[in-house]
Amino acid sequence: MAGSTRAFVSDDSTMIDAGNAIRLSRVTPTLPARKRARIDVNRIKHNLPVLIGALIVVSVIVCAILADVISPHDPTAQELGKRLLPPSFMAGGSPEYLLGTDPLGRDTLSRIIHGARVSLTVGIAVVLLSGTIGVTLALVSGYRGGKVDLVLARVADIQQAIPFLILAIAVVAVLGANLVNLILVLGITTWVFYFRVVRGEVLATRQEDYVEAARVIGCGDGRIMLRHVLPNVSGSIIVIATLLVASTIIFEASLSFLGLGVQPPTPTWGGMVSDGRDYLVDAWWVSVFPGLAILLTVLGINLCGDWLRDKLDPKLKD
């Protein structure tokens, strides 16, 4: 595939390792699976990262869903008299506010718990939107080939030539900053990540015998794409998705910093880190704890993503 379809920005380029790994593995598709006997201890050790990752991700999701039930305070209730209280484990902290309070006397822990909602909503919505666009176009492009492919590949090049952070800043600035615009902009500018990887996958899968067979017995294109091609590329789709969720959370933080983030009083992790930056010297907890929330979540998602990749992509098993 290298020579024939390489575009100006190489077609098989991808921001993430999974795509490359897959691409490379395709170069030597008959990579023999390494077989190694493992004892149980090893197996647990092997799965420890994903257990941790899953634990984190599940807790975040639970927080998001049950935010109203589990958070000790209303995240927007301000008590100016209790502003900037340190965490309860520090001198001067109150047991009522486990992770301290912000400059308006709002409970940091409750805001982090509620922030999980927006951060996850943005992350997941963006991933679904860009995934739908990217994968659909990639399936069409890779499977149909020809002129359609040529045009779509160029469109992807164009999209990729404009740094997405920059395009998103420009568009949000023109359209206005709110949750919906944020999701739309990020969703529309990041489809290309899926497109690149999945298209390459589809090109390779198209040649596989079973796809040929399906065609021979008269399956329609749509059916072949959905039933035979899509499952084969799901591994890389999921990996990109997990990485994109993480990037989106960080990205929302950056936009908040530039004053283009989600509107208050909705607490978002990015917004909290950004607003707390003025207090780093005297009240570090205001921005450090939401920052840790971002970090742990990204870590958890990544650990799960790595594991999923290994599970879903038979070629990568070792």
Next chain:
Amino acid sequence: MLFKSSSVLRYMCLIVIVFALFACAPVAQPQPAAPAAPSQPTAAPAAEATTAPAPATAAPAAGPQGTLRVGLVTDAQSMDPHRVTQTAGEGVMKAMFDMLIERDFDGNLVPGLATSWTIVDDKTIEFKLREGVKFHNGEDFNADSVKFSLERMQKEELASPFRNNYSAVEEVEIIDPYTVRFKLSKTNAPLLDNLSAQLAMLPPKYTAEVGDAEFGLKPVGTGPFKFVEWVKDDHITLEANTEYWDGSFKGKPMVETVIFRPIPEASTRIAELTTGSLDLIQDVATDQAETVEKAGFKVDKIDVPQEAIVFFVTDVPDTPLNDVRVRQALNYGVDVDSLIQNVLRGYGTRLANPIGPLSLGYDPSIKPYPFDPDKAKALLTEAGYPDGFEVTIDATATDKTLTTEAVAGELAKIGVKANVRRVEPAQFNENWDHKNTSPMVAARWSGMFDPANFANFLVKSDGFLSRYNNPKADELVAKGAGVMDSDERAKIYGELGKLLYDDPMGIYLWLPENLYGVSPKVQGWRPHPRSYVMVSNTGVSE
């Protein structure tokens, strides 16, 4: 917020009308206590300059020494004073240029390059010019400079944002080299104030020679400092003008070099100050004042005539804000004193109505709405909103939205769920202009020395930014505009204030204080009520 941004609208509001000065004819010629030493203003410093590097000849302590490093919020858009519209850049302009009339540190109009001015009649002002003043390139300052500078401001090609401020001047008549008359097409009260804000005096020969664009990169003025270098978004360097004329309210340059550095991020600015890389910084957030003080630096503050108000859109029928009881309830429902104490850390003065403590017509007997959530809830119930309602407050994106968020947090307690919408400054102003805002708008309105513009733009029902509708208020505004006598005007605006208190046009918050971080090395510096950083008369000790 609103007019802190680069918008030109801001200047319409900074206008401080000075009818008072029109009333009493020849005005002001104070001789500021001249420095003891030179009896002939120009001779001594000139001699000093020629014998430049050896300070031993003159009194060694007298000459400017050292470097003053100033942290600004943004860069100047240009080095052309006829184009600069933000306070950060205006301070730099004030260092290099002088105006005919200046506004001093106490907010009074004082002589600048004009030693006096006389209202000859309704449509004529005569200026006597200061003699012996030279531009940095050696050109003489005289009547030609005044005529040239004013005509340049009016020139269409220059497209100065202040052009409209000078449209009333029909002609600049040169009586003799040091006397000029402005002939006006109509009475123009804000003119004197505008002259003090923007009409920097430029050297005609040099400016014509290099052209407008080049002038914006290599400026020449009469001010206490001369231009040296401008690296955009990085630094502006000025050097002392040792021949600066005597008698300016700005005082003499005390340092050899001034370096201005634009640093947008607040915490970076503070870090630069506390590590000793800057001596003076603009715009310290109230919340960070303590950090600055703890690090051993001084926080200077000044009241600025800028009113923080959350404006209501009252002219949309059948909305909660259309009901005066709701408007009152919202004022009862916000604990402004607690906000000033906790969010502004005490750096603010409570407002009872828009005719505040620095305004003409201020009535101290009108006390702010007390914080009374029960009363607020009762009023809401009476108005048919027992469970409150949901509303959006617009705020500018670049400003810290914390204060607006805090107001929203207070409103939540009386059942009003307020969402804060951040809008880019340019968009924010446009929305307002096009009556396209959310039902509530958080803004700071500048230029409240005289409430005339505020009343015309925002209170009068057909004012171009107005969302308020009260026929009685309209009457008062019209009355205020038609009177010249300042006492009578004060009475009218006092009445208007009472009316705006009873039928609120917004949630009245506070007059903020501008804070500056100052190194203990800095001597003699004073904040200016127009929020410029004035760098003359400021020394730096080692």
Next chain:
Amino acid sequence: MAARVLVFLIQRLLLGVIVLLGVSVTVFALTHLGGDPAAALLPLNTPPEDVELFRKKAGLDQPLPVQYVNFLSHAVRGDFGQSFRYRQEAMGLILERLPATLKLAGLGMFFALLFALPFGIISGLNRGTYVDALSRVIVLLGQSIPGFWLAIVLILVFAVQLRWLPVSGSAGWQSLILPAIVVAVFPAATIARILRSSLINVMNRDYIRTARAKGLSPTPVVARHALKNAAIPVVTVIGFQVGVLLGGAVIAEVVFAYPGIGRLMIQSISARDVPVIQAFVAMTAIIVVSVNIFLDLIYGWLDPRIRF
């Protein structure tokens, strides 16, 4: 060979031009996103009659395709109109500040590689060990710290506490270090991850196994075969990271008061200085495209399967 490289280069340049044409549509569309392009292109207080006049003069009353061609014919000459804020050519403003940003991005990329190569290689060659786990956690950290936050923490630690480096500005090479680190962190993490997984892949290939089986010691194997092959996806991803780097520069330039194009862009957004925003987006696209053409050449050298 030389002729082939030339043909390849011309081919890539042509593709680059096509891509930039596409980008120009996006840049053109930016003015129309907000509804009225005349409103977007004029300062806010422009009187309505002037707006009308401008509409006529700028051809905004003409059909969209005509407007686009008009826009393009100016854009190819670098003419994006005048900045409202500075009253100067928008592209001129960008070009003035471009060297500063290129310096920052260049050093950032250098730092990114400096960090990514050892981490990626060590991790990739020691898959599944504690070293690998540790390095992967560090890499993940790098991918999950918001740039502006890291920037402020770096200032507090290295400039305020330790006083090793200046807080901000652009005086001297020292002031470049902290912003370059901020810009480098995300790309570094991404490159390290890719390098790791591509190394793992390469090490599993038959010819490496063969080389090892033949008794060659691991080090030369890695050096001679594995690294060169593993570099292919890394080069590709660097092309991608140029954009990420430029995006990160926007943040770093604001926090560190660094006089580059990113800060200009942010200022232009608050003033809605659309010509400058357009010129900025166009310039970043040009940089990304040029870097990618260059990388394509390297790519061809690294991967023998790609024929010039």
